[in-house]
Structure formats: C-alpha cells, structure tokens
Amino acid sequence: MNTIIFSILTLLVISGISSVILFFISRKFQVFEDQNIQEIESVLPAANCGGCGYPSCHGFALACVNAENLENLVCTVGGQPTMKKVAHILGKDSNIIHPTVAVIRCGGNCYLRPLINQYDGVGSCVIAHNLYGGETGCAWGCLGLGDCEVSCKFDALHINPETRLPEIDEEKCTSCNACVIACPKLIIELRNKGLKSRRIFVNCVNKDKDEEIQSSCNVACIGCGKCMEECAFDAISMANNLAYIDSNKCTLCRKCVAVCPTHAILEINFPTKRVKE
Amino acid sequence: MKTFKMGGIHPKEYKFSAGIQIQTASIPQQAIIPLGHYLGGPSLPVVQKGDKVKVGQMIGQASGFVSANVHASVSGVVNRIDVHLDASGYKVPSVFIDVHGDEWLETIDKSAEIKRECTLSSAEIIKRISDYGIVGLGGATFPTHVKLLPPPGKKATILIVNGVECEPYLTCDHQLMIEKGEEILVGVTILMKAIDVKRAIVGIENNKKDAISLMQKLAKTFVGIEILPLQVQYPQGGEKQLIDAAIGRQVPTGTLPIEVGAVVQNVATLFAVYEAVQKNKPLFERIVTITGKSLKNHGNFLARLGTPLANIVEQAGGVPEDTGKIVAGGPMMGRALSSLEVTVAKGTSGVLLIPALEAARKNMQNCIRCTKCVVACPMGLEPFLLMSQSERSMWTEMENERVMDCIECGCCSFACPSNRPLLDHIRYGKSIVGKIIRTRQAKK
Amino acid sequence: MVNQLLEKLYEPVRLKNSTNFKNLLAAGKLSNSMNKLIISPSPHVHSGDSVWKNMRDVLIALVPAYLAGLYFFGLGALIISFTAMLSCVVFEYLIQRYLIKGSTSITDGSALLTGLLLSFNLPSNLPVWIVIIGSLIAIGVAKMSFGGLGNNPFNPALVGRVFLLISFPAQMTSWPKPIPFNPAYLDAVTAATPLAILKGQFSEIPSTLNLFLGNMGGSMGEVSALALLIGFVYLLIRKTISWHIPISILLTVFIFTGILHLVNPELFSVSPLFHLLTGGLMLGAIFMATDYVTSPMNPRGMLIFGFGIGIITVVIRVFGSYPEGVSFAILIMNAFTPLINTLVKPKRFGEAKKA
Known part of the structure; x- marks a missing residue:
C-alpha cells in the first residue's frame, strides 16, 4: 500500500514541477505574432506549393500582412475567393486575378513527330536535355520523360503513355508554376484560363526554319505568318520563326486556328464546329 | 612503372x-564546318554566302580570349551559313562549303x-x-x-x-x-x-x-x-x-x-x-x-x-x-x-x-554500398553520395562534397555492380552547382 | 500504316522497360532495320561487374570454411546450413512477392549469402525450427523491412543470430563436440568453446594448432581459422573486399589483448593469439564486418570501424558476462556506420600537397 501511495505522490510532484517549468519556459519564449497571420493562414489552402513565390503559406501570409496593398500577391491555388477572404481579413482592397492554367506547348506525339533514336539514360528530362536534343528530330519539343509529372504536387499532370506527352487536368491544376520551372525545354506556360476556360494558343515552341521542321515534325509552327495576317486584333506576334498568341488580346475568334497549315494552333474547350471530313 | x-x-x-x-580520307562533296566549340565561346563567321574560299583560309574568328579561329578545310564556294547537328547533340552554326578542287593557300x-x-x-x-x-x-x-x-x-x-x-x-x-x-x-x-x-x-x-x-x-x-x-x-x-x-x-x-x-x-x-x-x-x-x-x-x-x-x-x-x-x-x-x-x-x-x-544499359539495381565507385574515383570523391544528393537537388551539399572536382571520367559508372547511372546524375548536379558558383561570383 | 506507327511508338518504351533486352533482340522483335541508334550519356562501356558476381565471390570464399564445418560437425552442419539458405531465399521471395509486391531480387544471391552466413553463426545441433525463425528475423526484420538489399542498417545474419542467442540462450550455447563426419545431429555430444572455458567452465583449453585448424567446439563455420583465412585471401585477390576492415579488427584485438596480457599475465592469462583464433572473430572480421551494406564506405572510415569492433569485442570478452562479443561489437559499430560515413571522408585528390 505504501508503495502505491509513494509512487503516486512522487509522480504528482514530478508532474507539478514539470508543469511549472513548462509554463515559465513557454511564457519566456513566446513569440508574439500578428493575429492576422494566423487568420490568413487558416484561409489559405495550406498546399505550401510555392506558386505565389514564397516558400510556404506562412511566408505568404506574412508577406500579405506586411504589404501595402495586395496587388502583386496572388495565391494561385486559392484564386479569387481566397484572395477576397485575405483582403477582408486585412481590410484591404482585393485585387482582380485572372485565373491561369498551365498549357503544354508541344503537340508532337509519336505519330506526328517520328522518333529517330532511342534514349537510354536516366529517365529525367533535365539529364537528357543536358546530353542532346532529344529522341526526335525536333530539339525544342517535349522529351516525354516526365520531370513535370514529378514536380506537380497536385496530381494534375500526367504523361500519356500512348502519346508520350504530358496532359494537364484543368480541374486540378493550380497554376503553381512548378512544372514551368521543371521543364528544361520551356514548353509549359501559364496562360489565362479564359472565358469558360476556352483557350487558343500556339502548340509549339520550335524556332527552327521551315525546311528543317518538315522532316522532324508534322504539327510544328513553321513560322509562315498566316495566322498573324488573319488576326484582326493584333494578338499574334512572330519571333524566330515562331508565332505567339497574346492571351490578353486574343478574343477567341478562332480564325487563326483555321488558317494554320500545320494545325499548330490549338483550341481547347470549344464546342465542336463541324465533323472533320 | x-x-x-x-x-x-x-x-x-x-x-x-x-x-x-x-589513310587519307577522301574530301567530301560538301564540307560542313561547325563554328561552335565544346569549351569556350563560338567563332563568328567572317565569310558570306557565295564567297570563294581556299584551304586554310580563315572562315570563323574567335569571339573572345577563350575561343579559337576556324579555317576552311576545303576549297570551294560557301553555300550557306546555317545550323547543323554536331557531336553535342544540338544544332550549332556551321559553314557549308561546296567543294571545288583542292586549292591550298600559297x-x-x-x-x-x-x-x-x-x-x-x-x-x-x-x-x-x-x-x-x-x-x-x-x-x-x-x-x-x-x-x-x-x-x-x-x-x-x-x-x-x-x-x-x-x-x-x-x-x-x-x-x-x-x-x-x-x-x-x-x-x-x-x-x-x-x-x-x-x-x-x-x-x-x-x-x-x-x-x-x-x-x-x-x-x-x-x-x-x-x-x-x-x-x-x-x-x-x-x-x-x-x-x-x-x-x-x-x-x-x-x-x-x-x-x-x-x-x-x-x-x-x-x-x-x-x-x-x-x-x-x-x-x-x-x-x-x-x-x-x-x-x-x-x-x-x-x-x-x-x-x-x-x-x-x-x-x-x-x-x-x-x-x-x-x-x-x-x-x-x-x-x-x-x-x-x-x-x-x-x-x-x-x-x-x-x-x-x-x-x-543494363537494369539499375539498389546501391549495395560496395565502395567500388569510391575506390575507382581518381579524384577521391564519393560518387554514390553525389548521385543521391543530385537526385534530391542538394546543391549546397554537393558543392561541399567537391562535385566541381569531378572530371567526368566515368570510372564510377563503369565500376558500379548495380549498373547505377552515377555519372549521369553527377554531371547534371555539377552543371547546376557550376551555374550557382558563377552567379555567386558575378554578384561579388 | 497505323500498325507500323504503333510499332514504332512502342519500340523504345518496350526497350526501356524490358528486363532482358537481349532476349527481345534474339527474338527479332527489335530488328535493327528500324535503324534507331541508342543515345545515352557516357560511359558507353561497363565493367560487367554485377551484384550477383560479388555475392558469388563471397560464397566461393566461404567454401573452405563450409567444408571445415562439414568435416568437424558432420550431418548437423549440413542440415542447418541448407535449412538456413533455403528459408532465407524463400522468405525473401515471399516478402517481395506478396508483401512488397515488387519484382524479386533473389537471383542476386544476397539472400543465399545471408542464409549461409547465418548458419555459420549457429551451433550445428540447433533444431530446424529455430534456424527457420532466425532466417525469418534476418530476412524479414533486418533486411526487407528497411527496403531490401542496400538499405539495411544492420547485418541481417548477425541480427538473426543475436535474436536467437537472446531468445534461446540454452540451445544457442550448447555447441557440439567436433567429431570428424559426425552422423549425429540433435543428440550430438556437446563441448564447451574455448572462450567459455576461459569464463570458468571446467575443461582443458585446446592447443593452438587445434585452434588454428578448427578442432574445437563452436558455431558451424567459425571454428577453422585456416579455412577462413584461405577465403580472405581469395576475396583480396578478387578485390571483392579491401583489407582495411579485417586487418584493423584483428590487429586491434591482438594489440589490445596483448597489452592486457603484458600488464597482468595472471588475470589475463591467455595469449593474444588465443583471442584471434577462438570464437567468431575470424568469421566476423573477414565475412560479417565486411558486409558491403553495413560498413563504412571509405578506407579511413573502414579503419575506424574495424578499430571500434576490435575494442568492443575485447571489452565484452574480457570484462563482460558473455564469453563472446564479436556479433554485438559488429552490430554496435553498424549503428555508427552512417555517422562514420558523414564525418570521415576519403582522401581527396590534391589534398595531400596542401599542407
């Protein structure tokens, strides 16, 4: 009996002393933080993806509190609703965000861009890129080894084993920029999501001249400039044999899509116009 | 010895x-002379389309101190200056010369x-x-x-x-x-x-x-x-x-x-x-x-x-x-x-x-930590460590492990019993660390 | 046309994922008429070395000691060694097939080696079921739970052995008497090991020559120093292991026990040579401590590792209550291996001239 009483007492005393020590230590080392930071963090998606340019959601919250206005601070994952909440907490004006989404600017799947050699190194795009131009005649296009797939934290990007090109799940893509950085060929671009997520873009980054492209890829932009002539809104520019559509100017009229001789301009999420003959 | x-x-x-x-190799119909170098700056062409050149005539001038001149190896007419595939795996600017005879500089x-x-x-x-x-x-x-x-x-x-x-x-x-x-x-x-x-x-x-x-x-x-x-x-x-x-x-x-x-x-x-x-x-x-x-x-x-x-x-x-x-x-x-x-x-x-x-290449297996790469490395590095650091993007650690000493000789990959592509990863890590060091030096 | 395209499309994928490129080529599925060259970063040649070749060399090096074990312990040695090897391979296969659901790696020979080494560390009159438990612990707990070959922090065979030693102390410490080609198994006459004699069991210590040849009580593979040394020489010639770990262990033990013997010959009565030749020291130094996965990865680290094992072994043998301490010493130093790898770096090129 004595043993039990003694052990209970000893434990009680120890726990009492410990709690007192803990109490003082926690008081002594308490960090006073702006209440808003915690509140903002609670409305942030907690993905810690780094898409905003800060290493973590906490860092972003800190930046929001310290910033004069929210102009350049965008949580790409949460988008407009989240930023509205943040603005509400801080009592600042919320900025208008154009939602963006990643697009793959290469259409050269294995049918359209024949393979001319076999890569047998480490299955990583950056290493293959360091070594040579790639398995096809096009040194600009997708290598298909999936560095972007690895970099995506939201399971939004997958290499299609049949075409060996990455495909983006628009629902999941948060436009966090990770794949854009991961791609050594700079194929992936963040573009405005557009009305009803309809988009038109040049599905190629090849800057070679026409005659070289002919042999390597069937859907490359050959820099003919027909789309530029067709565009009534001055949205298409041409540099280094490559057309580029400015998504801010583009009105989604789809005229350029029709004139492209190599079908290098892609339209996404438009209703089908007519059945192809 | x-x-x-x-x-x-x-x-x-x-x-x-x-x-x-x-043996002397025959002179081709068209010579395509690359102007780039593996190391150092590329050469700048000093001839134009249609120019007649003789063997030994300079066609590309060094673009800096660490660069070299390039000379015509055949005589003939410059067809064009365009990009052409070279051993680097990419297309580099090259001079295309249509061969006519074999006329050397006097x-x-x-x-x-x-x-x-x-x-x-x-x-x-x-x-x-x-x-x-x-x-x-x-x-x-x-x-x-x-x-x-x-x-x-x-x-x-x-x-x-x-x-x-x-x-x-x-x-x-x-x-x-x-x-x-x-x-x-x-x-x-x-x-x-x-x-x-x-x-x-x-x-x-x-x-x-x-x-x-x-x-x-x-x-x-x-x-x-x-x-x-x-x-x-x-x-x-x-x-x-x-x-x-x-x-x-x-x-x-x-x-x-x-x-x-x-x-x-x-x-x-x-x-x-x-x-x-x-x-x-x-x-x-x-x-x-x-x-x-x-x-x-x-x-x-x-x-x-x-x-x-x-x-x-x-x-x-x-x-x-x-x-x-x-x-x-x-x-x-x-x-x-x-x-x-x-x-x-x-x-x-x-x-x-x-x-x-x-x-x-043969299939890669787990690293069995046999030290054969360490023994083989002529620079006294630890390839197995550098490879895993490169895979995990640990650039600072790689620099501390002296990745820049690597001479890319390939002894580690050659010796590895598990067929691990050690050098592939190390080479990539080295290129990244090299970039980091250069930016740091540029800032100073 | 579409078929052709499809074929072209899948050819490289298949090549990359295929386990046996040669078979595909032989079957004509990868005809070179498609004329696609393989591109890979340098080097373009390989030494031809493989995990299996390394394991095979160690297995060959164990043959003399195995024959010595068979000679001294007869049927029992045969039974436990086959049980251990078979159960290790089977356990590895089952775990990889049904628990991890990955490809199996039993063909690399590492499980076979673990089994053989485990049986070397067991008395040859051990019941089969205990050997199987030991194998399960060695493969299942010490190896596969960490991710298989290359990822285990502790030597699997030793973990199995120590587990058995702690769980079944009676069976694990009653060694059979060495009788040439002994047909007895479980009912074999037992004898004390020289180290146990030293700890107070009343018996005569065998002569140094008998110790060297292996004519003494002990675990199945550890008795014959001569056979183990032959294996060591083979491994050195084949460059499978380097000399650093075994030599540093043996030297440390020799010097340390030598000092103790010189300081107080009455208390530490046996010569340093006795310590070298008895117990599992030779087996441990040559085959267990040099296990690739669990030993340090550069010569300097290896020397420290060996030194540590030597010291701990002697401390346990001379001052501890267990008669034998090699297994514990190796396992303890295994735990230090990552630390040694981090702190001790190989000699770099250009370092020597700096000072």
Whole structure:
C-alpha cells in the first residue's frame, strides 16, 4: 500500500514541477505574432506549393500582412475567393486575378513527330536535355520523360503513355508554376484560363526554319505568318520563326486556328464546329 | 612503372586499329564546318554566302580570349551559313562549303621535309598558335594559346606531353606518334621555347611499346625531352592524373595545372603546333580513328574538318548491320551520336561503332554500398553520395562534397555492380552547382 | 500504316522497360532495320561487374570454411546450413512477392549469402525450427523491412543470430563436440568453446594448432581459422573486399589483448593469439564486418570501424558476462556506420600537397 501511495505522490510532484517549468519556459519564449497571420493562414489552402513565390503559406501570409496593398500577391491555388477572404481579413482592397492554367506547348506525339533514336539514360528530362536534343528530330519539343509529372504536387499532370506527352487536368491544376520551372525545354506556360476556360494558343515552341521542321515534325509552327495576317486584333506576334498568341488580346475568334497549315494552333474547350471530313 | 596514385580502372583495351597506317580520307562533296566549340565561346563567321574560299583560309574568328579561329578545310564556294547537328547533340552554326578542287593557300608549305629549326620568338609562336586556331585535340578542345599564357605571377616549369591515350579503342595518337614522332618532338621544342621551360616529359602508356621505343630513340637527338612509359590505367590521360603520374604532384582542388608549374598538351596538338609554326598550316585536318567490334576495316584516317562522319565510316567498310550505338570519341567519355551526318570537328578523336547487344544499359539495381565507385574515383570523391544528393537537388551539399572536382571520367559508372547511372546524375548536379558558383561570383 | 506507327511508338518504351533486352533482340522483335541508334550519356562501356558476381565471390570464399564445418560437425552442419539458405531465399521471395509486391531480387544471391552466413553463426545441433525463425528475423526484420538489399542498417545474419542467442540462450550455447563426419545431429555430444572455458567452465583449453585448424567446439563455420583465412585471401585477390576492415579488427584485438596480457599475465592469462583464433572473430572480421551494406564506405572510415569492433569485442570478452562479443561489437559499430560515413571522408585528390 505504501508503495502505491509513494509512487503516486512522487509522480504528482514530478508532474507539478514539470508543469511549472513548462509554463515559465513557454511564457519566456513566446513569440508574439500578428493575429492576422494566423487568420490568413487558416484561409489559405495550406498546399505550401510555392506558386505565389514564397516558400510556404506562412511566408505568404506574412508577406500579405506586411504589404501595402495586395496587388502583386496572388495565391494561385486559392484564386479569387481566397484572395477576397485575405483582403477582408486585412481590410484591404482585393485585387482582380485572372485565373491561369498551365498549357503544354508541344503537340508532337509519336505519330506526328517520328522518333529517330532511342534514349537510354536516366529517365529525367533535365539529364537528357543536358546530353542532346532529344529522341526526335525536333530539339525544342517535349522529351516525354516526365520531370513535370514529378514536380506537380497536385496530381494534375500526367504523361500519356500512348502519346508520350504530358496532359494537364484543368480541374486540378493550380497554376503553381512548378512544372514551368521543371521543364528544361520551356514548353509549359501559364496562360489565362479564359472565358469558360476556352483557350487558343500556339502548340509549339520550335524556332527552327521551315525546311528543317518538315522532316522532324508534322504539327510544328513553321513560322509562315498566316495566322498573324488573319488576326484582326493584333494578338499574334512572330519571333524566330515562331508565332505567339497574346492571351490578353486574343478574343477567341478562332480564325487563326483555321488558317494554320500545320494545325499548330490549338483550341481547347470549344464546342465542336463541324465533323472533320 | 609510374602511374597516378588514386583510383582508376582498367577497361579492356580493344585497340583494333593499332598499327594500321594513317589513310587519307577522301574530301567530301560538301564540307560542313561547325563554328561552335565544346569549351569556350563560338567563332563568328567572317565569310558570306557565295564567297570563294581556299584551304586554310580563315572562315570563323574567335569571339573572345577563350575561343579559337576556324579555317576552311576545303576549297570551294560557301553555300550557306546555317545550323547543323554536331557531336553535342544540338544544332550549332556551321559553314557549308561546296567543294571545288583542292586549292591550298600559297603560304602553306606542303612539302614533307621536316624543319627542326624554329626562329620565331615566344610571343610570335603563341600568336601563330592562336591565329591558326589550334585547340586541345585530346577531346576537350580547349584553346591551346590560353594554356600557354599563364595568369600573372605564375610560371611554368615543365611541359608534360600527353601520349597516353587511355581510352579503349582509340589509336589516333598512337599511330601519330609512330608516323610523325619527329614532328611531334619538334613541336615539343617549339612549345618549350614558347613557355620558356627546359624540361619536357612525354607520357606514353606501356601498351604502346613500339611508340615508346621509337620516341625514346628520337628523343636522344633533342635536349630536355624525356620519354616516360606509364602503367596502363584509365583515366591517365586526364590532365591532373597525368601530372600526378609524371611528376608526382597533385594539382590542388579548384586550381589549374599551372599551380604546380605544369602545362599539359596532347601529342596531336603538338603535331598541329609543329605544322602551324614550321609549315604555316592552320588546323584544318586531324586523325580520326574509326573502329568497332564488328567493323571490317578499322583504321586511322586523316580527315578534313567538316567531313561528314558517314563518309569516313563508308571508307572503313560501312556501318555494320548490328550497330546499336555510334560514339564520337572513346567509349568512356565520348558522346553518342544520333546520326552520322555529324561532321569531323576539332575534338573528334574517333568514331566507335558499338554493337546493339552491348549498346543498351543494363537494369539499375539498389546501391549495395560496395565502395567500388569510391575506390575507382581518381579524384577521391564519393560518387554514390553525389548521385543521391543530385537526385534530391542538394546543391549546397554537393558543392561541399567537391562535385566541381569531378572530371567526368566515368570510372564510377563503369565500376558500379548495380549498373547505377552515377555519372549521369553527377554531371547534371555539377552543371547546376557550376551555374550557382558563377552567379555567386558575378554578384561579388 | 497505323500498325507500323504503333510499332514504332512502342519500340523504345518496350526497350526501356524490358528486363532482358537481349532476349527481345534474339527474338527479332527489335530488328535493327528500324535503324534507331541508342543515345545515352557516357560511359558507353561497363565493367560487367554485377551484384550477383560479388555475392558469388563471397560464397566461393566461404567454401573452405563450409567444408571445415562439414568435416568437424558432420550431418548437423549440413542440415542447418541448407535449412538456413533455403528459408532465407524463400522468405525473401515471399516478402517481395506478396508483401512488397515488387519484382524479386533473389537471383542476386544476397539472400543465399545471408542464409549461409547465418548458419555459420549457429551451433550445428540447433533444431530446424529455430534456424527457420532466425532466417525469418534476418530476412524479414533486418533486411526487407528497411527496403531490401542496400538499405539495411544492420547485418541481417548477425541480427538473426543475436535474436536467437537472446531468445534461446540454452540451445544457442550448447555447441557440439567436433567429431570428424559426425552422423549425429540433435543428440550430438556437446563441448564447451574455448572462450567459455576461459569464463570458468571446467575443461582443458585446446592447443593452438587445434585452434588454428578448427578442432574445437563452436558455431558451424567459425571454428577453422585456416579455412577462413584461405577465403580472405581469395576475396583480396578478387578485390571483392579491401583489407582495411579485417586487418584493423584483428590487429586491434591482438594489440589490445596483448597489452592486457603484458600488464597482468595472471588475470589475463591467455595469449593474444588465443583471442584471434577462438570464437567468431575470424568469421566476423573477414565475412560479417565486411558486409558491403553495413560498413563504412571509405578506407579511413573502414579503419575506424574495424578499430571500434576490435575494442568492443575485447571489452565484452574480457570484462563482460558473455564469453563472446564479436556479433554485438559488429552490430554496435553498424549503428555508427552512417555517422562514420558523414564525418570521415576519403582522401581527396590534391589534398595531400596542401599542407
């Protein structure tokens, strides 16, 4: 009996002393933080993806509190609703965000861009890129080894084993920029999501001249400039044999899509116009 | 027998083309001369479409100190200046010349007579070397004149000549030593004069006994040149390894060989120096070894720069049926080619045709921590560690583990029993760390 | 046309994922007429070394000691060694097939080696079921739970052995008497090991020659120093292991016990040679401590590792209550291996001339 009483007492005393020590230590080392930071963090998606340019959601919250206005601070994952909440907490004006989404600017799947050699190194795009131009005649296009797939934290990007090109799940893509950085060929671009997520873009980054492209890829932009002539809104520019559509100017009229001789301009999420003959 | 003290491997030699006389490769219909260099800045074209050029005429000018001039290797008309695939795997600016006849510049001395006396001064020699576009012909194509002009406060004390040819299969340097031994030694004396040293060591691996005895006989007629037989071990041809083997001094990490007073040059480079200084001949041709296990006529070919490799391989019997991989250079450090359209460049020491059965890599297994990569590494690094750091993007740690010391010799990948692609990852990590270091230095 | 395209499309994928490129080529599925060259970063040649070749070399090096074990312990040695090897391989296969659901790696020979080494560390009159439990612990707990070959922090065979030693102390410490080609198994006459004699069991210590040849009580593979040394020489010639770990262990033990013997010959009565030749020291130093996965990865680290094992072994043998301490010493130093790897770096090129 004595043993039990003694052990209970000893434990009680120890726990009492410990709690007192803990109490003082926690008081002594308490960090006073702006209440808003915690509140903002609670409305942030907690993905810690780094898409905003800060290493973590906490860092972003800190930046929001310290910033004069929210102009350049965008949580790409949460988008407009989240930023509205943040603005509400801080009592600042919320900025208008154009939602963006990643697009793959290469259409050269294995049918359209024949393979001319076999890569047998480490299955990583950056290493293959360091070594040579790639398995096809096009040194600009997708290598298909999936560095972007690895970099995506939201399971939004997958290499299609049949075409060996990455495909983006628009629902999941948060436009966090990770794949854009991961791609050594700079194929992936963040573009405005557009009305009803309809988009038109040049599905190629090849800057070679026409005659070289002919042999390597069937859907490359050959820099003919027909789309530029067709565009009534001055949205298409041409540099280094490559057309580029400015998504801010583009009105989604789809005229350029029709004139492209190599079908290098892609339209996404438009209703089908007519059945192809 | 001397050799370097740390690491190293001994791959099977397969020197099929040893002892086969140098043949002259036919001049192609169209020469495509690349203007880029593996190391250093690209050259800027100084000819235009439609220009007539003669053999030896300058067509590309060095774009900076660490860059080299490029000369026409054929006579004819410039077809165009455009991009063309080279051994780097990418398209680089090249000069396309349609060949008409074979008309050389009048200043070039075409006679076979050996001129031993050199009357030029040191500065004149270096200027000649720089003007005539001479680069390291061992494979790295580092401009030679840069090596001959040491940074202020440093003085070379010895010239080390690289006749090692430690890469398996390749024999171009070996054959050159046998056929042009005297010219090479004249080249050595010229370079000794240029950098003002009294002593030169020619390191030759012991598997080239004929070259050693011939060079030893010839060296007796020159002052200060010593022929040093070396134990066969890869990568003895590496600059730092050769210095260690020849004079027993290790170049401190992060510094150049001049730190220990050594200048290293390849025998092929020295032959080019001889031709430039004594014969007024710019660098526009080189010896290329064409070899491979199933090739019929192995050979060493004297080829003009810009000759498509397909032409030379055709002369050697054509691409064998079972070829699975074509490598420009040796099997340890060469680059795999995607096409034989690639032309002979200054750094093309050989073309190796590997049968398909041996071409593919074997499946990678877990690292069993056997230390074979550590033992094999000639720089005393830990490849297994560097690889996993590279996979995890730990760049700072890689720098601390001295990844920049890596000479990319491939000993680690060669030795790994689990077939792990150690060098692939390390090379990528090294390129990233190099970029980080350069940005840091630029900020300062 | 579409078929052709499809074929072209899948060819490289198949090549990359195929386990046996050679078979495909032989079957004509990868005809070279498609003329696609393989591109890979240098080097383009390989030494031809493989995990299996390394394991095979160690297995060959164990043959002399195995024959010695068979000679001295007869049928029992045969039974336990086959049980251990078979159960290790089977357990590895089952775990990889049904628990991890990955490809199996039993062909690399590492499980076979673990089994053989485990049986070397067991008395040859051990019941089969105990051997099987030991194998399960060695493969299942010490190896596969960490991710298989290359990831285990502790030597699997030793973990199995120590587990059995703690769980079944009676069976694990009753060694059979060495009788040439002994047909007895479970009912074999037992004898004390020389180290146990030293700890107070009343018996005569065998002569040094008998110790060297292995004519003494002990675990199946550890008795014959001569046979183990033959294996060591073979491994050195084949460059499968380096000399650093075994030599540093043996030297440390020799010197340390030598000092103790010189300081107080009455208390520490046996000569240092006795310590070298008895117990599992030879087996441990040559085959267990040099296990690739669990030993440090550069020569300097290896020397420290060996030194540590030597010291701990002697401390346990001389001052501890267990008669034998090699297994514990190796396992303790295994735990230090990552630390040694981090702190001790190999000699770098260009480092020597700096000072």
